[in-house]
Amino acid sequence: MADIEVYKKSAHELALSHRRARKSMRGQVMMFSLMIFLTLISFSIVTAYQHETLGFSSYFTIPVILLFAAVQVALQLYYFMHMNEKGHNVAALFMFIGVLLAFAMLLGYISIVWW
Amino acid sequence: MDLNKKFTPETWPDHPEQATLEAKNKFVGFWIFLAGEIILFATLFGGYLALKNKGPSGLEFSTQSLYELPLVFVMTMLLLTSSLTSVYAMYHLKNYNFKKMQLWLAITAFLGLGFLALEVYEFTHYVQLGFTFSNSAFSSAFYTLVGTHGFHVAVGLVWITLLIFRNAKRGLNLYNATKYYTFSLYWHFIDVIWVFIFTVVYLMGVIG
Amino acid sequence: MMKGLKKWRLFSLLAALTVFLAGCGQEELSTLLPAGEVGRDQFNLLMLTSAIMVLVIFVVVIIYVISLIRFRRSKLGEDHIPEQVEGSHTLELVWTIIPIILVLIMAVPSVYYTYKLGDVSAMDAVDEDGNAENLVVDVTAKLYWWEFEYPDLGIVTAQELVVPMDEKVYFNLIAADVKHSFWIPAVGGKLDTNVENVNKFYLVFEKDSKDLKDGVFYGKCAELCGPSHALMDFKVKTMPRAEFNNWVTAMQATGDRVADAAVSQGEELFAQSCIGCHAVSAVGESGAAGPNLATFGDRNRVAGYLDHTEKDLKNWITDTQKYKPGNTMPSFTQFSDDELDAIAAYLMGLSVEK
Amino acid sequence: MSSVAQKRGFGATVYDWMTSVDHKKVGIMYLFGGLFFFILGGIEAMLIRLQLLTPNNDLVSAGLFNELITMHGTTMIFLAAMPILFGFMNYIMPLQIGARDVAFPFLNSLGLWLFIFGGIFLNLSWFFGHVPDSGWTSYTSLAISSEGHGMDFYAIGLQIAGAGTLIAGINFLVTIINMRAPGMTYMRMPMFTWTTFVASALILFAFPPFTIGLFMLTFDRMFGANFFDHTMGGNTIIWEHIFWIMGHPEVYILILPAFGIFSEIFSVFARKRLFGYSAMVFATVLIGFLGFMVWAHHMFTVGLGPTANAIFAVATMAIAVPTGVKIFNWLLTIWGGSIKVTTPMLYALGFIPSFVMGGVTGVMQGAAPLDYQLHDSYFIVAHFHYVIVGGVVLAIFAGLHYWWPKMFGTMLSEKLGKVTFAFFFIGFHLTFLIQHWLGFWGMPRRVWTYMDGQGWNAANSISTIGALMMGVGFTVLVINIIITTVKNVRVSNDPWEDGRTLEWAISSPPPFYNYPQTPLVRGLDTVWIEKMEGNKSGFTPSEPVVDIHMPNGSIIPFFMSLGLFIAGFGAMYRAETTWGLTVLILGLLLTFIAMSLRSVKDDLGYYVKKEDVLRDLKSKGGSN
Ligand code: HEA
Numbered sequence A: 001m002a003d004i005e006v007y008k009k010s011a012h013e014l015a016l017s018h019r020r021a022r023k024s025m026r027g028q029v030m031m032f033s034l035m036i037f038l039t040l041i042s043f044s045i046v047t048a049y050q051h052e053t054l055g056f057s058s059y060f061t062i063p064v065i066l067l068f069a070a071v072q073v074a075l076q077l078y079y080f081m082h083m084n085e086k087g088h089n090v091a092a093l094f095m096f097i098g099v100l101l102a103f104a105m106l107l108g109y110i111s112i113v114w115w
Numbered sequence B: 001m002d003l004n005k006k007f008t009p010e011t012w013p014d015h016p017e018q019a020t021l022e023a024k025n026k027f028v029g030f031w032i033f034l035a036g037e038i039i040l041f042a043t044l045f046g047g048y049l050a051l052k053n054k055g056p057s058g059l060e061f062s063t064q065s066l067y068e069l070p071l072v073f074v075m076t077m078l079l080l081t082s083s084l085t086s087v088y089a090m091y092h093l094k095n096y097n098f099k100k101m102q103l104w105l106a107i108t109a110f111l112g113l114g115f116l117a118l119e120v121y122e123f124t125h126y127v128q129l130g131f132t133f134s135n136s137a138f139s140s141a142f143y144t145l146v147g148t149h150g151f152h153v154a155v156g157l158v159w160i161t162l163l164i165f166r167n168a169k170r171g172l173n174l175y176n177a178t179k180y181y182t183f184s185l186y187w188h189f190i191d192v193i194w195v196f197i198f199t200v201v202y203l204m205g206v207i208g
Numbered sequence C: 001m002m003k004g005l006k007k008w009r010l011f012s013l014l015a016a017l018t019v020f021l022a023g024c025g026q027e028e029l030s031t032l033l034p035a036g037e038v039g040r041d042q043f044n045l046l047m048l049t050s051a052i053m054v055l056v057i058f059v060v061v062i063i064y065v066i067s068l069i070r071f072r073r074s075k076l077g078e079d080h081i082p083e084q085v086e087g088s089h090t091l092e093l094v095w096t097i098i099p100i101i102l103v104l105i106m107a108v109p110s111v112y113y114t115y116k117l118g119d120v121s122a123m124d125a126v127d128e129d130g131n132a133e134n135l136v137v138d139v140t141a142k143l144y145w146w147e148f149e150y151p152d153l154g155i156v157t158a159q160e161l162v163v164p165m166d167e168k169v170y171f172n173l174i175a176a177d178v179k180h181s182f183w184i185p186a187v188g189g190k191l192d193t194n195v196e197n198v199n200k201f202y203l204v205f206e207k208d209s210k211d212l213k214d215g216v217f218y219g220k221c222a223e224l225c226g227p228s229h230a231l232m233d234f235k236v237k238t239m240p241r242a243e244f245n246n247w248v249t250a251m252q253a254t255g256d257r258v259a260d261a262a263v264s265q266g267e268e269l270f271a272q273s274c275i276g277c278h279a280v281s282a283v284g285e286s287g288a289a290g291p292n293l294a295t296f297g298d299r300n301r302v303a304g305y306l307d308h309t310e311k312d313l314k315n316w317i318t319d320t321q322k323y324k325p326g327n328t329m330p331s332f333t334q335f336s337d338d339e340l341d342a343i344a345a346y347l348m349g350l351s352v353e354k
Numbered sequence D: 001m002s003s004v005a006q007k008r009g010f011g012a013t014v015y016d017w018m019t020s021v022d023h024k025k026v027g028i029m030y031l032f033g034g035l036f037f038f039i040l041g042g043i044e045a046m047l048i049r050l051q052l053l054t055p056n057n058d059l060v061s062a063g064l065f066n067e068l069i070t071m072h073g074t075t076m077i078f079l080a081a082m083p084i085l086f087g088f089m090n091y092i093m094p095l096q097i098g099a100r101d102v103a104f105p106f107l108n109s110l111g112l113w114l115f116i117f118g119g120i121f122l123n124l125s126w127f128f129g130h131v132p133d134s135g136w137t138s139y140t141s142l143a144i145s146s147e148g149h150g151m152d153f154y155a156i157g158l159q160i161a162g163a164g165t166l167i168a169g170i171n172f173l174v175t176i177i178n179m180r181a182p183g184m185t186y187m188r189m190p191m192f193t194w195t196t197f198v199a200s201a202l203i204l205f206a207f208p209p210f211t212i213g214l215f216m217l218t219f220d221r222m223f224g225a226n227f228f229d230h231t232m233g234g235n236t237i238i239w240e241h242i243f244w245i246m247g248h249p250e251v252y253i254l255i256l257p258a259f260g261i262f263s264e265i266f267s268v269f270a271r272k273r274l275f276g277y278s279a280m281v282f283a284t285v286l287i288g289f290l291g292f293m294v295w296a297h298h299m300f301t302v303g304l305g306p307t308a309n310a311i312f313a314v315a316t317m318a319i320a321v322p323t324g325v326k327i328f329n330w331l332l333t334i335w336g337g338s339i340k341v342t343t344p345m346l347y348a349l350g351f352i353p354s355f356v357m358g359g360v361t362g363v364m365q366g367a368a369p370l371d372y373q374l375h376d377s378y379f380i381v382a383h384f385h386y387v388i389v390g391g392v393v394l395a396i397f398a399g400l401h402y403w404w405p406k407m408f409g410t411m412l413s414e415k416l417g418k419v420t421f422a423f424f425f426i427g428f429h430l431t432f433l434i435q436h437w438l439g440f441w442g443m444p445r446r447v448w449t450y451m452d453g454q455g456w457n458a459a460n461s462i463s464t465i466g467a468l469m470m471g472v473g474f475t476v477l478v479i480n481i482i483i484t485t486v487k488n489v490r491v492s493n494d495p496w497e498d499g500r501t502l503e504w505a506i507s508s509p510p511p512f513y514n515y516p517q518t519p520l521v522r523g524l525d526t527v528w529i530e531k532m533e534g535n536k537s538g539f540t541p542s543e544p545v546v547d548i549h550m551p552n553g554s555i556i557p558f559f560m561s562l563g564l565f566i567a568g569f570g571a572m573y574r575a576e577t578t579w580g581l582t583v584l585i586l587g588l589l590l591t592f593i594a595m596s597l598r599s600v601k602d603d604l605g606y607y608v609k610k611e612d613v614l615r616d617l618k619s620k621g622g623s624n
């Protein structure tokens, strides 16, 4: 719309916002390395399981890789997709309901209604 | 909105993706759409889990004999990295640095293309082995789940290519900032789904 | 005068009774006249829930009617502005809690019966000699007909289920082509016959079907399965255990029955044209393309629903698609009238009860 | 407005409607599209009932009967009831929150055209002679083995229409979240807006699974997949789950907006604030949520095992509680009010006992062991027509009478309205009450005929007579609409005189930009508050008159939908013809090109000049 108020930042404010952005970008890169790390672990323990080197049981491996997947997803959502920032209430609400229903549905399938 | 309005880094708003009502609508609408996509993929995962390794008697293919982790690992790395590059693009969007943003988006697209090429390679490889779409219930479920994700990647690629070319001359403005931003949301979401695919389909498939 | 009045009273009582009984439907297929334990459990649940529902409707209607009478604008005047009440926490609490209680009253027996009716643990029980303790019937639903196999007795029949009274009869249900559903309304309902897995449940038959109008209970297919879904009826004969044992023996004795071309013209024609799909011996296994006809003469219906007469039988043989669209039996138009008579006579003679 | 349109010539008018992105025009098109399909579905219902009039009837053949019930169910649910409700949502909801349009006008039009083309696609099956015939539930063992292209029409037609539904749902959600007028907090939103919100959220989460289910069906039937072929390892029960995960929320998608319509009507014609507003909101949300947790109650007899049956039975019964809260709140709304029995109110009053009767039979079916007897019998048919016709259809008729003056600026005849009600209401109970007993007496549903001598004859005849009465009632409604339109007596802003929500504060019909000035909302039932405080217009602006930004119309949605429509035929005939694949590709290409055009072209809308708005205001006598 035409009536966007254009606010001109002072040089100082501009510098500040750039600094903030850079800082948050550094955070993103950190999170990225964490994701890569988790992925690596997941692949390694499954490979280890495959080659029966370390004697991992599937009861250990499967929950762990699922947990790692959940963590990665949370990182993506909260950092890369900025759900940690404000103004995301609606987004968070709908994503939560979505996840909840998806979870309930899958749980229902797998545990009680699927043969 | 005046399209010709030129911004400078000083006048560029902090949240360009939500600066107008139209932009806010798109922003909220896209998130809501993604929430629907969660359920869509959950249904696919449900179907896949139910039909995993199910086929006619004498089914020759199983998750354990079929999947190859090294390839999947490379694909995963490509897609994860492309997620980071699109974060860089958004970083430059906020800083009103159009050129760099386009550059990072192009890199993102290339990584995505690499991913897609590997997926096509994987599928053709399986088909050559005889694991076709009609081979069994398992094969149908596998191709549909992974293929739907692949289709999303392809859509994303077309989308970003159009955006990059369309705006090359126009530069950044409040009208297209949201378009870029929703693309990046979409791209991250594709990554989220992939995380579950490589975990539930491939890693858990290899375990058995 | 007095007498006339009495008569009139008696008459009206009778009338009321028939209306009431008609309100319950017909004995051979009404869920309101349950003829076995399972159906009775379900009927009791029906009565309980109906009572609660009537109560709910009653309460709602009372409030509704009173407010309609009391608060009409025509009574209150055109300018009346009622007080704008926001709500009432007490009232809201009341109409949240009372329904919760009502729901709980229904939920407890529902859960109880769900487990009770789902309990098939005794199905595979065997006595010391390794014989099955309970009667098990394997039901296969096929496009518009039903096959009943008694695996422990080594016999097969079709279209008419024969069962003993006053004991649990266990069923294994499956469909051979598309999904159907197995339902004997008067005895208890109902379980789907899926294509990919066997469903198990039990029924108890407590009434002798001899006393019914047609001498049988009606069974229905309750899942849309194609054009002739409506015609996929079957019948159930119940009898005391001793009679049932006799029936089983007679069935087992048909083991060496074959359609012998030398005996009669009808048998010869049957051996040429029909034997590929229809067996005439009840001994064997399920899985035939057409219904087993060993007891055809004892049956109550042709093709599950037509009158059991030679005329209907001949009509059926010559034009199966007219009577059951979409069924898998071809029509036999090549027979002459004499030949048809012969086949019909032969089939009507296939019996184990006479 | 309409006089201008007439001067412009027929072609231009049609083009104007085809390209319109105005939520009011889109709403009207939804409404009439839905009514058209309602008549189709109604004619199918009449044929069903006529076939069942007597035993051994052969008015229609067995195969045709299955096609009729399938198309009746599918048409009524997806193409009649839902679109008509979308029509109301589209037209009324933005007015109620004081917005000038929906959040995505372009997508709104796209949703409409997807619905229309999907509906046409499905119904073209009649002309191709391959009609869906596996029931509206399309259980897959039958749907997979069904010959011809009937089920393909079902799968693709619903896929297209379903995409439109999803788009509409998202659009409504965003509209309500982002575009409420100043002061319109969530807890001041009219009940109809709230139910629109929750129903849209249900659409958001219920339709994606169905999309997947339909794709699986399409792939199985047309592209050689094996999801539902058990000989290849497939599993037909997956379809049943997916269908009901959509199907159960779907029935609440229908009933919640109906609840919303009645909530408005009760408080207007009882002149009283909705009793327990916050409890009503909470109950709506709770019903929506529980709606996702009960899908397996349609599958009690599938053999899922006692544990699953028990859990779903209890969850199902739980829904009675929030629904009861709503019923009693309505009762307490009219209690102590000043009830004026207008036609809309008549429908609302008819709704309460009818819906309660349908609802309680639902709870009976929720008792799993009892449902073993009731499932797939006529008892079920009775239940769902009681809730759907006694709830949704009565709401649609009520809404038509209630909002007709707002939408078309002229009042439907009250007298004819009451005649319609009498025929329809009596006919409805006559048709469906007796069906409960048919179910008890062992009559399965979906039977094309029944033998004599089972004691079902009289009841079936009564049922058919009732259905014909409904037909008469509906015909009177159509006559009413025609007469009213011809007479065209104009009405004021607030023809019911007791309007409480914002839509009654602007002219009937509203100008295309809705509000000359965005309103300021001062509480629940803001117009009522204003009127009570002596502000006759019921309206307080929140801004001076300024230029108004409006979206441009566009023909692109039409072509996007057309492309999918064409592609559908290609997909269907791909295997057996040489042209199939080409048509499939061409259709998709058309859609794709239309989409790209949309995204490449800048479309920034236009402005209504302040002076024009002021002039409009003056010519209306400065009423607001
Ligand atoms: C608008 C549509 C609509 C609505 C609102 C409902 C509402 C409900 N439905 Fe219904 N239903 C359908 C449409 C609808 N249904 C359709 C179309 C089918 C068949 C599909 C097919 O197979 O083709 C179906 C089938 C169906 C079945 C499956 C039956 C079977 O096939 O075996 C069941 C089983 O539990 C069920 C239950 C319920 C329940 C518990 C409610 C509840 O929401 C009702 C709640 C309301 C009340 C209970 C009344 C008011 C409450 C009070 C006054 C409080 C006090 C009450 C008590 C304590 C009981 N429905």
Ligand code: HEA
Binding pocket: D038, D039, D041, D042, D043, D045, D046, D048, D049, D069, D070, D072, D073, D074, D076, D077, D081, D134, D135, D136, D137, D381, D385, D388, D389, D392, D393, D431, D445, D446, D447, D448, D467, D470, D471, D472, D474, D475, D478
């Ligand atoms: C929104 C949903 C909806 C609505 C409104 C209706 C409305 C009606 N339905 Fe039905 N129905 C279903 C949804 C609905 N239905 C579903 C989902 C099924 C299950 C399908 C399946 O098994 O797969 C079903 C099944 C079904 C059956 C069971 C079929 C069977 O199992 O064999 C029957 C039988 O009586 C029936 C009857 C009716 C009748 C008489 C109406 C009436 O209320 C109709 C009223 C309509 C009118 C009165 C309009 C008539 C129009 C005219 C008369 C023309 C006039 C024209 C002009 C003036 C221009 N419906």
Ligand SMILES: [Cu+2]
Binding pocket: D247, D248, D251, D294, D295, D297, D298
């Ligand atoms: Cu339901």
